Amino acid sequence: MISGLLVLNKPKGISSGEFVRKLKPLIQNSKIGHSGTLDPLARGIILACIGQMTRFTQYLANEKKIYIAEMTFGLKTNTGDLDGKVLQEDNFVPTKKDFNSILKKFVGNIYQEAPLFSSLKYKGKPMYQYARKGMNIPSKSRKIEIFSIDLISKNKNKFTFSVDCGKGTYIRSLVNDIAREFNTVAVLSDLERISSADHNIKESHEIETINSDNLSNKLISMGDALRSLDEIQCAPEIIDRIINGQKVFLEEAKLKSIYLRLFDENKDFIGILKNNGGLVSPKRLLSIKN
Numbered sequence: 001m002i003s004g005l006l007v008l009n010k011p012k013g014i015s016s017g018e019f020v021r022k023l024k025p026l027i028q029n030s031k032i033g034h035s036g037t038l039d040p041l042a043r044g045i046i047l048a049c050i051g052q053m054t055r056f057t058q059y060l061a062n063e064k065k066i067y068i069a070e071m072t073f074g075l076k077t078n079t080g081d082l083d084g085k086v087l088q089e090d091n092f093v094p095t096k097k098d099f100n101s102i103l104k105k106f107v108g109n110i111y112q113e114a115p116l117f118s119s120l121k122y123k124g125k126p127m128y129q130y131a132r133k134g135m136n137i138p139s140k141s142r143k144i145e146i147f148s149i150d151l152i153s154k155n156k157n158k159f160t161f162s163v164d165c166g167k168g169t170y171i172r173s174l175v176n177d178i179a180r181e182f183n184t185v186a187v188l189s190d191l192e193r194i195s196s197a198d199h200n201i202k203e204s205h206e207i208e209t210i211n212s213d214n215l216s217n218k219l220i221s222m223g224d225a226l227r228s229l230d231e232i233q234c235a236p237e238i239i240d241r242i243i244n245g246q247k248v249f250l251e252e253a254k255l256k257s258i259y260l261r262l263f264d265e266n267k268d269f270i271g272i273l274k275n276n277g278g279l280v281s282p283k284r285l286l287s288i289k290n
Contacts, residue, residue, distance in 0.1 A: 003051030004219030044193030080172035223269030
């Protein structure tokens, strides 16, 4: 079975799921999924997980992402981007100085309401299904973290900025919240994800260049795919205890991340450990090791 990660560059105009499914004819009976959904309007990095890598998608999704976003002042739509119906217009455009000042308010841990047109679930269904029918449902507010946000350029009413953020951040909501600080409206007019879980856009592939002959050469191994997590290498007797479900204290794990990549003496990837100050336990192991 084929297993590993493909770093892809999704174009605009297609959903993440539809885009990744284009690989199905190349992977035989292997499973396929992706980590971190991009709206059809957005482009950039999609992490396509193949085979046993699908068991580790959540560990990729939980990691940092970097976006380049363009917001356009003067419009409000029902979707928060240019694909939606215009609800309101305004002529106000802030100065670069004022814009930079407002951005500082959004660095750190903040609460953010998810857009109604989003894939978050309400009573088992994506919120966008209710929004498309014009049904009112309670908004969902979630705690997110933004590590940095910096203005890149300004062109009339269009502001381009970078966002380095944690999981669950909606850039459409961020644009709406920034505009609200100025008591005006804006939409997300362009979005590119340039980094996800320590994978950069520069290492991505155009899906049209991938075929059955070169697929295996473009796959990133599972251990390397999870490179944003700290790693630990253990002797066979320690690995045997972990595989059997035991907790093991490892001094070298004390200062490492909450989740660790476990490798054996040959640098073969075994799976993910939960780390509690050096006391490690199996969290998700490869099926061939169970």
